[in-house]
Amino acid sequence: MSIPPIAVVILAAGQGTRMKSKRHKVLHPVAGRPMLLHLLAGVETLAPERRIVVVGAGRDQVEAAVEGLGVDIAVQSEQLGTGHAVRMAEPKLDGFAGDVLILYGDVPLVSAATMQRMLDRLHADDAPIAVVLGFRPADAAAYGRILADEEGTIRKMVEYKDATADERAVDLCNSGLMAVRGADLFALLARVGNENAAGEYYLPDIVMLAAADGRPSAVIETTAWEVAGVNSRAELAAVEAAWQQRRRAQAMADGVTLVAPETVWFSHDTILAADVTVEQNVVFGPGVSVAEDAVIHAFSHLEGATVARGASVGPYARLRPGAEVGEEAKVGNFVEMKKAVLGAGAKASHLTYLGDAVVGAGANIGAGTITCNYDGFLKYRTIIGEDAFIGSNSALVAPVRIGDGAIVAAGSVITADVADDALGVARGYQEQKPGWAARFRAVMAERKKAG
Template structure:
């Protein structure tokens, strides 16, 4: 069980609703698979759920079910199909078979509400386990514009008096500011018996999940609401809402990075991925973008307009400006990767430098080596990729092409403009270019001939 979970906590299951078509996204990709922080929003939510060590997780699918099923299968989640979208209550009911024999607490979440934290989920579960044993716990919020959200009428202690969908609410009920996020915690022993009593006699003709709250109250049970910030339960139904949720996540991550000891010169221009690791005393200049799988050690400088994904950068290194580190890039301590340098599946050793206009792909560069401007490791022959090895202390002259597979020994020098196709021993000089030929007085004769040809054509 997770260390943050009480030892006496009952077993936990989660039902995540992901059956909606998401037509407002205007996309062939299922809505819940659109990325937030570089990862499908559904998987962001599942990661938070998994931190609570659930016994079972059920994702309710519908439209584009194959996409959702393929995304969650590696995580071990079970899926249940809602063949017809007949409301949220009907969707949750589809998970009953998958939860057969389960006895514990059930969290009901939404795949398009991806920012709900594990801490908030834990608060819901703790309240469900309170001394007054509420039948349901509802997560409420107070948005700046309540719009068409369902309303919650509750007393000062959070005991719910009434819940009503906006379409069915009276003017006085619509004036209430406490809104229903749709997220709930319910005991499995209560959930499905209550759902069986839900009808669809309402303005939309749907089976509403919130109706179980009023059904429980009618049976003399207590239902309660706890509140969270509106941003945490923001849903995604359009590209604009996706951008808003992304911005919310990024703002929080930037604040966390600075609180942990990194300097962001222009925080609003830095974009993190869900798993970016940033050390202390890291300097991040404007317009740096992190893709997934990046680890930055202490004391690194990331200069402006660099893009870093799937890379590891060691202490004291300097990256950029305008550098691109692709998956498999490893930058050693105090190494330099300069402007318009790209690395892919390459290791740059301690103190090595590639400062200008260079491509290092499928390469190993030893400590202290210097890679001149315009150097290219020619790693791909159209069918296969091969390795280039550059030894410690080697010096690669500007505009050199190293045709892999090839090995440059420690301390070797490669003359500028060379095309190296064979191994170079340690401490050797390799020159592989055409011999320069100089013809005195040739240029004026060429210009005169060219002008005469042009004039003749007029």
């Protein structure tokens, strides 16, 4: 049997007023990535033929976010319900004869596997006209209800506002997500009316319209967390927490040690190899990869960084975009790296800033060292050779090169290159005046006494 093409319609036209934000609701991030982009990344595994996002208020923000992703934009100028929103995508699906998967931009955690289950159920032997994704929340609250038989065939779907007391007692709820045969979708939507408590055109009404024609629909179930929606900052935090909890569990299942799992925060693309150890209160921003046997110590923040095998980072370290920590290298407490490479076995043990720098293998960066990479207009590079030793409290004013095996004396301000195996010293002359301190204290004590 040939597999029909797939189109994905994502509804993102809601006002999102409860978020109280200038940012469009579906662009608020979960795990460092906008909710809408989570969905689009998930649907990519289904290889959809068409991707349509239905927008309303804030459309410019959404259009900018999906630019270059092969997404078509449909506009719902008036907020007249979910059925009306899907109808706005009809011109974008002209000539399409496959399956339509309807998703919501503020329901970001639904997995590609669940989407595929919906499509598979659509082509089961009983050939339902639509498949609805249901769930059973701890508190059914005001969700629409689904009444179905043991095989999942839907007998009735009803919005909470229009449900009877007995119908509200049912705990199988409608997530709103649906897979529909494209050949039937818009003909059914054209028949949907708005004679209901909200005066809106409800997408789920197509199920009962089709049933009246003798063509039933089906429901499949998923967990409540997977279809959790975001309408407020509190709900955004709850979805973030659910995502993080599952990601931590996956990391530990993959062989990563999390000393205090609940305190570690991942990004959507964090990569941790087996036998990595992550201590308490570590935050991974986007673009981080950590190789086996590395240790990320407590209270470190990593973003856009690569940590090689056996390296040690932190505690209290900050790796910014472009930071590369080599094998067995050490980034210690209160060390910051940005667009900098720390070679294999090199050490920056404490109180150091390495920006726009390359540090050779085996080099030692003393406490308080700064690569002065910015003159207020442009950035410049510092190169530190292999096995070089930079003394404490040194400032390396870029562009500058410290040679292999060279030593920079503590407290130096280096503005010119230091040759291989040379000593670079750039600091004021130290003068000693015997007895001066004792005389100073005596004079000051007399002044204080007289004052």
